[in-house]
Amino acid sequence: MQARESTPSQTPEQTLHELYESLQQREEFLHTIGNKLPQAMFFQVVHSHDGSYRFTYVSEGVEEVTGLSAERLFEDPDALPSLLVEEDRPRFWAAITNSLKSRSPLDEVCRLQWADGSLHWCHFRSGVRPLDDGSVACEGIVLDITAQKCAEDALTESRNRNQAILSALPDLMFLMTTDGTYLDVQPRDSERLLVAPEDFIGRHVSEVLPPELAHQFTASFERVLANGGDLLEYTLTVGGAPRHYEARMVRCGTEEILAIVRDTTDSKLAQLEVERSHLELAHVSRVSSLGEITASLAHELNQPLTVILSNAQAAQRSLALNKLHEVDLTELLDDIVEADKRAGDVIRRLRSWLERDLPLRQPLALNDVIRDVEHMIRSELILRHVRLTLELADGLPDVSADRVLLQQVILNLAVNAIEAMQHRPIAERQLVVRTSATGQEVLTSVRDCGTGIRPEHMSRLFDAFFSTKPGGLGIGLRICASIVRGHQGRIWAANNGDAGATIRFTLPVLESNA
Amino acid sequence: MSDQRALIGVIDDDAAVLRALSRLLTACNYRVRAFGSVEAFLLEPGWDAGKDHHLDCLVVDVHMLGLSGLELQAEPSVIQHNVPIVFVTGAGDPSLRDRAMADGAVEFLQKPFTDEQLIRAIDRALDRGREPQVKLPN
Numbered sequence: 139m140q141a142r143e144s145t146p147s148q149t150p151e152q153t154l155h156e157l158y159e160s161l162q163q164r165e166e167f168l169h170t171i172g173n174k175l176p177q178a179m180f181f182q183v184v185h186s187h188d189g190s191y192r193f194t195y196v197s198e199g200v201e202e203v204t205g206l207s208a209e210r211l212f213e214d215p216d217a218l219p220s221l222l223v224e225e226d227r228p229r230f231w232a233a234i235t236n237s238l239k240s241r242s243p244l245d246e247v248c249r250l251q252w253a254d255g256s257l258h259w260c261h262f263r264s265g266v267r268p269l270d271d272g273s274v275a276c277e278g279i280v281l282d283i284t285a286q287k288c289a290e291d292a293l294t295e296s297r298n299r300n301q302a303i304l305s306a307l308p309d310l311m312f313l314m315t316t317d318g319t320y321l322d323v324q325p326r327d328s329e330r331l332l333v334a335p336e337d338f339i340g341r342h343v344s345e346v347l348p349p350e351l352a353h354q355f356t357a358s359f360e361r362v363l364a365n366g367g368d369l370l371e372y373t374l375t376v377g378g379a380p381r382h383y384e385a386r387m388v389r390c391g392t393e394e395i396l397a398i399v400r401d402t403t404d405s406k407l408a409q410l411e412v413e414r415s416h417l418e419l420a421h422v423s424r425v426s427s428l429g430e431i432t433a434s435l436a437h438e439l440n441q442p443l444t445v446i447l448s449n450a451q452a453a454q455r456s457l458a459l460n461k462l463h464e465v466d467l468t469e470l471l472d473d474i475v476e477a478d479k480r481a482g483d484v485i486r487r488l489r490s491w492l493e494r495d496l497p498l499r500q501p502l503a504l505n506d507v508i509r510d511v512e513h514m515i516r517s518e519l520i521l522r523h524v525r526l527t528l529e530l531a532d533g534l535p536d537v538s539a540d541r542v543l544l545q546q547v548i549l550n551l552a553v554n555a556i557e558a559m560q561h562r563p564i565a566e567r568q569l570v571v572r573t574s575a576t577g578q579e580v581l582t583s584v585r586d587c588g589t590g591i592r593p594e595h596m597s598r599l600f601d602a603f604f605s606t607k608p609g610g611l612g613i614g615l616r617i618c619a620s621i622v623r624g625h626q627g628r629i630w631a632a633n634n635g636d637a638g639a640t641i642r643f644t645l646p647v648l649e650s651n652a
Numbered sequence: 653m654s655d656q657r658a659l660i661g662v663i664d665d666d667a668a669v670l671r672a673l674s675r676l677l678t679a680c681n682y683r684v685r686a687f688g689s690v691e692a693f694l695l696e697p698g699w700d701a702g703k704d705h706h707l708d709c710l711v712v713d714v715h716m717l718g719l720s721g722l723e724l725q726a727e728p729s730v731i732q733h734n735v736p737i738v739f740v741t742g743a744g745d746p747s748l749r750d751r752a753m754a755d756g757a758v759e760f761l762q763k764p765f766t767d768e769q770l771i772r773a774i775d776r777a778l779d780r781g782r783e784p785q786v787k788l789p790n
């Protein structure tokens with residue numbers, strides 16, 4: 139708004155009047171701005187040579203910004219600076235002094251503490267204008283920026299917190315473009331990085347990582363873009379030793395992917411250690427279960443040995459008596475060969491049973507494994523007078539399992555079942571092993587008609603060192619459970635309606651025939 | 653004229669063992685009757701009838717599917733005819749041995765046994781068969 143130029147045709151009164159009106163309009167305009175602007179106060183302070191100062195104007199915002207009334211400030215100009223927080227005061231006065239001396243604008247942020255104790259961040263901005271009488275006018279604005287300051291502080295705090303979290307995490311952080319170019323690396327321990335942190339920046343994963351791994355990452359990025367996130371587990375040889383990593387990747391904005399990478403080598407090794415000790419225990423249990431079936435084992439070997447020895451001596455005697463022609467030698471020799479094979483099979487099974495190999499997961503027909511066990515317990519069944527009935531489903535899909543470990547599960551369950559039936563009359567000792575396919579799982583059940591499981595034992599049945607058998611180690615069922623679970627299966631027990639108990643376990647169907 | 657050689661009954665549920673023992677006993681100049689189970693033996697008509705059918709000795713496996721050797725020993729008809737029994741077993745169980753011997757078995761042989769062990773046991777059984785059937789008080 140400009141003051142209008144006076145024109146020669148006007149009288150001085152008219153000019154004066156117009157000038158006055160124009161001034162009035164301008165004041166109204168300034169008044170509007172000064173009074174309607176929220177959380178702001180306009181002011182004019184006049185500083186005299188003697189160092190004193192006084193407010194000559196404050197806008198209506200004064201109360202909102204300082205908590206003081208205009209009258210109070212006019213009366214006592216020190217009322218405002220006395221609100222300044224102690225530690226801000228020297229800085230404030232130094233800035234004022236400097237502004238007055240150098241005639242430069244004031245631009246300072248200070249805190250005011252109101253009478254009610256509340257803290258307000260104020261931004262003081264003013265210009266300096268010398269007056270004719272030698273005094274200086276400072277005119278400007280005080281803005282209450284508390285809200286903005288709080289927001290800024292909150293932002294800074296949250297940024298600091300995020301930074302603290304990131305630096306506290308035992309993880310590496312990579313920021314990448316969605317097509318896999320490194321933007322930022324937050325290393326944890328740069329010795330364990332493939333290249334120096336700064337050498338990642340600007341390079342594509344395929345330039346840094348081995349080709350196979352880069353390919354895995356690229357595939358993972360696609361899943362991130364499709365699903366918002368992905369988990370990638372990988373192994374990388376850093377500093378000569380293979381290490382295991384787990385990368386959690388999330389989409390970060392539209393252009394970036396954030397990968398938090400954790401070195402899982404130690405937990406992986408610990409897990410392997412646990413698996414190894416499970417295998418160790420399984421082996422110990424196999425050895426000890428042989429102790430339980432020594433009589434059976436002796437029986438298994440003594441039968442074919444008898445066949446061999448008796449046939450051989452029959453032949454020797456016939457030979458000595460010159461009666462060999464009376465003997466069907468072909469049949470006799472066939473029997474010897476057959477018996478030898480039979481004994482050999484027993485030894486072979488025994489050897490694989492006692493070997494401590496690493497488990498070998500292979501496609502297995504569960505029914506075959508059950509028939510293996512049938513051979514192994516054949517003598518046990520005879521000695522203990524138990525009838526075994528196999529109800530094996532036709533066309534059962536294969537499972538992926540270690541043969542010996544699975545034999546161990548079934549043998550343990552069968553031997554337990556046989557044991558549980560010893561108090562029953564011989565004619566009633568019936569063991570039933572059944573298989574069936576249920577969707578994605580193969581179910582095996584081992585059913586006896588023994589004493590059943592006492593309800594108070596049910597929940598501890600698969601615990602280590604829990605045994606109801608006198609002299610029992612209490613590791614048999616525990617090992618069954620750990621083997622089944624190690625094969626991603628489930629195992630549980632239930633008492634039968636009539637007599638005895640049934641233990642069931644499932645194994646997932648091998649994926650290729652699912 | 654009837655064969656004067658002793659008639660031995662062999663009972664074993666393991667067919668290969670049964671054939672081997674039959675061959676061995678035949679080669680040792682015994683007459684042999686082979687049975688695959690205790691039940692088959694008990695069902696054999698007239699095993700306990702006439703002189704020609706009379707078994708001089710039984711060689712019996714202890715552990716068999718179905719009735720066991722020890723149950724055969726407890727069969728009334730077997731007790732009545734006092735047929736001497738030689739037990740053979742693939743699984744050595746001392747308590748079973750003691751029981752069988754206490755119940756009058758001639759021998760309890762652990763498989764595998766030699767021809768001589770078997771012949772000695774059968775000879776003792778045949779000797780016992782020739783002893784008076786009723787024991788006289790001392």
